[in-house]
Amino acid sequence: FNTEITALEGGEDSTLQRVRWKSRLAPEQHTLDVNNVFLFVGADPATGWLEGCGVKVDRGGFVITGQNGHDGPRQGQSLETTVPGVFAVGDVRSGSVKRVGGAIGEGAQVVAALHGFLADNANSTA
CATH class of the missing domain: 3.50.50.60 (FAD/NAD(P)-binding domain)
Incomplete structure (x- = not known):
């Protein structure tokens, strides 16, 4: 929640290796070794x-x-x-x-x- 991905880092073989993100509430960036990212768009209905x-x-x-x-x-x-x-x-x-x-x-x-x-x-x- 209140998090946005700032960078996806991968290897030469195009595999995902790392994700960088930051909170929308604080300026610090974080990095974590990650091999998969699942995108969930549309969680807020426009009704x-x-x-x-x-x-x-x-x-x-x-x-x-x-x-x-x-x-x-x-x-x-x-x-x-x-x-x-x-x-x-x-x-x-x-x-x-x-x-x-x-x-x-x-x-x-x-x-x-x-x-x-x-x-x-x-x-x-x-």
Whole structure:
């Protein structure tokens, strides 16, 4: 937390050997022998624009899905927000696995869910 990498150092064979970092709260730099770095981007959801539209978010700002209270099962309901017909996938979703592969799968799943929602909505208004 509050840490930023300032340098990655490697060998001639392009392998990672060392990482340098510093705290955003202090000027000192630190070095540690490290062979792997895992990047976690998107930990802060940008969901402020949803305020006032009925889509509920958790205390961290991630979109809550699967709790919309619809009657009966509908495909993709686990990805539907608290507003019927509005879906969330990927890292922005509360409880997601925060992995690219998971987001891709959810994105593919929600296409079918959207078609189902639109078909159900068209049938109920006809």
